[in-house]
Amino acid sequence: MSRKSYMQAINEALAQEMERDPTVVVFGEDNVGGTGSPGEIDAWGGVMGVTKGLYGKFPNQILDTPISESAFIGAAAGAACSGLRPVAELMFVDFMGVCFDQIFNQAAKFRYMFGGKARTPMVIRTMYGAGIRAASQHSQALYPIFTHIPGLKVVIPSNPYDAKGLLIASIRDDDPVIFFENKVLYAIEGEVPDEPYTIPLGEAEIVREGEDVTIVAIGRMVSMAEQAAASLADDGIEVEIVDPRTLSPLDEDTIYESVENTGRLVVVDEAYPRCSMASDISALVAQNCFEHLKAAPKMVTAPHTPPPFSGSLEDLYVPDPEKVANAVRETVGQGVAS
Amino acid sequence: MSEAKALTKLGMPKWGLSMTEGTVVQWLVEEGAELNNGDEVVEVESEKINNAVETPAPGVLRRRVAKEGDVLPVGALLGVIADASVPDEEIDAYVEEFQANFVPEEEEAGGPEPQTVEVGGKRIQYLKVGEGEGTPLLLLHGFGGDTNIWIFNQEALAEGGRTVYAVDLPGHGGSTKDVGEGDLASLVGTVAGFMDEMGIEKAHLFGHSMGGAVAASFAIRHPERVQSLSLIASAGLGEEINGEYIEGFIAANRRKEMKNVLGLLFANPDLVNRQLVNDVIRFKRLDGVDEALRKIADNLFPSGRQADVPDLAGVEVPMLVVWGREDKIVPVSHSENAPANARVEVLDETGHMPQMEAAGQTNRLIGEFLDSQEG
Amino acid sequence: MTESEVAGARERHEELDKGALLDAYRTMRTIRDFEERLHTEFATGEIPGFVHLYAGEEAIAAGFMAHLDGDDYVASTHRGHGHSIAKGCDVKGMMFEIYGKDAGICRGKGGSMHIADLDKGMLGANGIVGGGPPLVCGVGLSAKVRGTDQVAVSFTGDGGANQGTVFESMNLASAWDLPVIFVIENNGYAEATAQAFSSKGIDIAKRADGFSMPGVVVDGHDFFAVHEAAGEAIRRARQGGGPSLIECKVNRYYGHFEGDAQTYRGENEVENVRKEKDCLMLFRQRVTSAGLLDEAELDKIDEEVKNLIDEAVREAKEAPEPSPENLTTDVYVSY
Incomplete structure (x- = not known):
């Protein structure tokens, strides 16, 4: 056990799975970062350096790709059907527009269309999230779109420990998995075992226990919820934070159990508000926990607006602990007296 | 320094390598209680498990310094044990001096590692x-x-x-x-x-x-x-x-x-x-x-x-x-x-x-x- | 005789000995009868959904598959029945599937446009034009990483040839030196739009040069021409020589899909091709005139195939529908 960053945890998961299973193959734009160049071959290790160093250990299991997302994401699907466990990197999830067909018409549907005969064990790692002034085409949180598609699994770790365990579980999973990495989280550190381990897909984590309000927070928003919870505790409001960890499958039971206990729900989701995880979870809770609710579910999300460039605007754009705390206070202050 | 011997610190224990702080759950005895070796004085929750802190020495629990619900670093002052004869002023002075000078141990500073x-x-x-x-x-x-x-x-x-x-x-x-x-x-x-x-x-x-x-x-x-x-x-x-x-x-x-x-x-x-x-x-x-x-x-x-x-x-x-x-x-x-x-x-x-x-x-x-x- | 023996070539036939010729003929005949029968049956209204027929293009599927083993892979198009039959998919299973029955090769969940059998190396007909080429790049990568001599072939139409995925895939296959063959079946029409317009009528094979791979044009009506060109490209791929592009110029006998009135086609266009270039006719003439096979052997295959298709249609009509609980199964391996 030692402290590792979210990025190191992901790198270690990839390395350990490539070591364990020679059919685990990693590719994407600049994943080696320098193939065919006159200088250093393993120069980049991905645009953020997540795969840095893997080439040295596994030269036959990691490849650079041309900037052709349709081709190499589709290649991941084809490879998965023919004996590999590919881990393809779609650099920024915003780029899904150019390869969405290969994900949702091909990989996601093989098993159903082929009458249950296909297995498509592939992982697409992709970065999401605002906060680094990357503007509208490099900052979105598009996981609801993938969650919408039957046949895909959607995984979104909020911390280094989960990142490693969920990535290993995703690689070993026999269905296509979209693995969302928040670019702002890469540097955060936590305790991560050195040995390989798995976290089951479809199991939420209760990050903090509390009796008054349930916060369901996704990805980086978990830390916003934790900060809000600390300040709310000073005011005597105890929140319970549920981190779903995987959006498809979604651990509905854990969310319902928590809401049945607290009677109040705030969902914190960095994505756009319409057709989002926030709206989905709110609707599920309204349908399934109505008699336990003391107030209407609240959503804290980005506005229905593309991510802005200017820091002064972007800082307003992403949900922050204050907005979360305000939403919690509002829900505590409204509705049926408890 | 006979007075110093008569005063015993009841401190936040360190249970295990990773423990850096503990939560005071509940005092198990009242101020003024007579304590014998092995008597449990206060229940503390570490990140691993709840447990009772025993008195480090026989005497009277003269002060319950920590409040229930306090989260305190390892080594922090929970209470003071002393003979009944020690004047209150001396206890107060001890607490004041301790709190003024106490510096929590750096996280994982020099302890044994696996x-x-x-x-x-x-x-x-x-x-x-x-x-x-x-x-x-x-x-x-x-x-x-x-x-x-x-x-x-x-x-x-x-x-x-x-x-x-x-x-x-x-x-x-x-x-x-x-x-x-x-x-x-x-x-x-x-x-x-x-x-x-x-x-x-x-x-x-x-x-x-x-x-x-x-x-x-x-x-x-x-x-x-x-x-x-x-x-x-x-x-x-x-x-x-x-x-x-x-x-x-x-x-x-x-x-x-x-x-x-x-x-x-x-x-x-x-x-x-x-x-x-x-x-x-x-x-x-x-x-x-x-x-x-x-x-x-x-x-x-x-x-x-x-x-x-x-x-x-x-x-x-x-x-x-x-x-x-x-x-x-x-x-x-x-x-x-x-x-x-x-x-x-x-x-x-x-x-x-x-x-x-x-x-x-x-x-x-x-x-x-x-x-x-x-x- | 088992069903699979009736269906056609599953063995690799790099040399065209007698067995290979019989297999090739059986494959083409099975495809032709399958498609013509669907054309007839579709008109009765009993077949649901979209059906795109391969009739007229049989020599391409038969010519390529003759070089493939069971563990080689093929990605097809929406016009996929021919590739599926030639790659060894069960003919009755396919017919059941097209009728949407539970005993279908995809349990009635895929239909005509998604016929697939991964165990046979059939990665699927594909409802998305240009959907297949990226997939075969993955198969090629898999073969390379695992150190096998497997190859993968993608079939795309002249319409699909203008999809970005096809360009991207040819480039990726070239960059990665993959054992992949891109086959363009140029039947002159992307749906109703002529290739003369949509690609300026160029030889699509010329595009190979832009991706640093060999590109050839062959007559898609001529089984022997296809077989030769396919053999060369597939051998090269197996030996680590990288990808190739082969454009097969051909005609389709029916519309883009069943129900297409084909008013965009020229007068007697199809009739003339049927008379002059029909692949089965050309094949029969060549093998009998060269004394390789006799008429009786071929007639016997015609008879067997006819019976098989009759049986397949009769059974498919009578076969049970999928049960309601199948609606939500087979979405995930585990969920």
């Missing part, structure tokens, strides 16, 4: 605490446990110049998940190999639960390497064992299931906190753990019975047997099966984990047991 050693080509993790010339102590955890089960004991036992090793058995903690044959003999072999690697000729062996069966079996095979044998809620003294616990532990993968399973370990199941459950779940998710536990359980506890009950009759080393009266895993009646030369202690209101649930008492019993051999 280390690893290759035993028969396989990684074994251990934690060494204390330095001493005498025969070292070797602590062996039970099924599903690791060195953390000794967090309330290892430092206490090391006080006064003893070297105390706690070992993660194969399949457990930070050790290899390759358990080989996964039977008692292979576990005994690992312990022997560990002692060889560490240059330990002879040790005081301590075994909890399954670790007790390992220790006992070791003593039968290698009596010359055992200075004394302490068996805590030990397996190996009878056939019964709670098969539901063993199977439940292997099967549980969700927090709620595991909390219920771990609750069986204690007379008071409320002692099991989130972090303990989390740690066990995290251990169980490591590659190879399920298979390792399965193999060991199939060998040692097939069909919910203990397969291998070593005959301790011929073992002549000094022996201590400690049991919790409310043990729900291995029945306390097995304490009656200890050889005649053993000192047997049964602790009230204690379950399968006396070294945690009645840490102070257990530490004292062990201390006396060791002192009696030296004396």
Whole structure:
């Protein structure tokens, strides 16, 4: 056990799975970062350096790709059907527009269309999230779109420990998995075992226990919820934070159990508000926990607006602990007296 | 400085390597209460488990400095114990001076870290605490446990110049998940190999639960390497064992299931906190753990019975047997099966984990047991 | 005779010995009868959904598959029946599938446009034009990483040839040196739009040069021409020589899909091709005139295939529908 960053945890998961299973193959734009160049071959290790160093250990299991997302994401699907466990990197999830067909018409549907005969064990790692002034085409949180598609699994770790365990579980999973990495989280550190381990897909984590309000927070928003919870505790409001960890499958039971206990729900989701995880979870809770609710579910999300460039605007754009705390206070202050 | 001696600090304890702070749950005695050695004064929740802090010295609890609900760093002042004759002003001055000068220890500053050693080509993790010339102590955890089960004991036992090793058995903690044959003999072999690697000729062996069966079996095979044998809620003294616990532990993968399973370990199941459950779940998710536990359980506890009950009759080393009266895993009646030369202690209101649930008492019993051999 | 023996070539036939010729003929005849029968049956209204027929293009499927083993892979198009039959998919299973029945090769969940059998190396007909080429790049990568001599072939139409995925895939296959063959079946029409317009009528094979791979044009009506060109490209791929592009110029006998009135086609366009270039006719003439096979052997195959298709249609009509609980199964391996 030692402290590792979210990025190191992901790198270690990839390395350990490539070591364990020679059919685990990693590719994407600049994943080696320098193939065919006159200088250093393993120069980049991905645009953020997540795969840095893997080439040295596994030269036959990691490849650079041309900037052709349709081709190499589709290649991941084809490879998965023919004996590999590919881990393809779609650099920024915003780029899904150019390869969405290969994900949702091909990989996601093989098993159903082929009458249950296909297995498509592939992982697409992709970065999401605002906060680094990357503007509208490099900052979105598009996981609801993938969650919408039957046949895909959607995984979104909020911390280094989960990142490693969920990535290993995703690689070993026999269905296509979209693995969302928040670019702002890469540097955060936590305790991560050195040995390989798995976290089951479809199991939420209760990050903090509390009796008054349930916060369901996704990805980086978990830390916003934790900060809000600390300040709310000073005011005597105890929140319970549920981190779903995987959006498809979604651990509905854990969310319902928590809401049945607290009677109040705030969902914190960095994505756009319409057709989002926030709206989905709110609707599920309204349908399934109505008699336990003391107030209407609240959503804290980005506005229905593309991510802005200017820091002064972007800082307003992403949900922050204050907005979360305000939403919690509002829900505590409204509705049926408890 | 006779006044200084008359004042004793009741501090936030450090239970285990990772503990940096604790929460004051509840005062167990009122200000002004007379305290004798071993009396529990305040309940503290560490990240691992709740436990009671015992008075470090006899006297009167003159101040309850910490408030219930306070989260305080290790070493912080919880209360002050002094003779009734010490004036209040002196107590106040002591508190004031302490609070003005107290600097919490830096996180993980210089404490012992787990280390690893290759035993028969396989990684074994251990934690060494204390330095001493005498025969070292070797602590062996039970099924599903690791060195953390000794967090309330290892430092206490090391006080006064003893070297105390706690070992993660194969399949457990930070050790290899390759358990080989996964039977008692292979576990005994690992312990022997560990002692060889560490240059330990002879040790005081301590075994909890399954670790007790390992220790006992070791003593039968290698009596010359055992200075004394302490068996805590030990397996190996009878056939019964709670098969539901063993199977439940292997099967549980969700927090709620595991909390219920771990609750069986204690007379008071409320002692099991989130972090303990989390740690066990995290251990169980490591590659190879399920298979390792399965193999060991199939060998040692097939069909919910203990397969291998070593005959301790011929073992002549000094022996201590400690049991919790409310043990729900291995029945306390097995304490009656200890050889005649053993000192047997049964602790009230204690379950399968006396070294945690009645840490102070257990530490004292062990201390006396060791002192009696030296004396 | 088992069903699979009736269906056609499953063995690799690099040399055209007698067995290979019989297999090739059986494959082409099975495809032709399958498609013509569907054309008739579709008109009765009993076949649901979209059906795109391969009739007229049989020599391409037969010519390529003759070089492939069971563990080589093929990605097809929406016009996929021919590739599926030639790659060894069960003919009755396919017919059941097209009728949407539970015993279908995809349990009635895929239909005509998604016929697939991964165990046979059939990665699927594909409802997305240009959907297949990226997939075969993955198969090629898999073969390369695992150190096998497997190859993968993608079939794309002249319409699909203008999809970005096809360009991207040819480039990727070239960059990665993959054992992949891109086959363009240029039947002159992307749906109703002529290739003369949509690609300026160029030889699509010329595009190979832009991706640093060999590109050839062959007559898609001529089994022997296809077989030769396919053999060369597939051998090269197996030996690590990288990808190739082969454009097969051909005609389709029916519309883009069944129900297409084909008013965009020239007068007697199809009739003339049928008379002059029909692949079965050309094949029969060539093998009998060269004394390689006799008429009786071929007639016997015609008879067997006819019976097989009759049986397949009769059974498919009578076969049970999928049960309601199948609606939500087979979405995930585990969920």
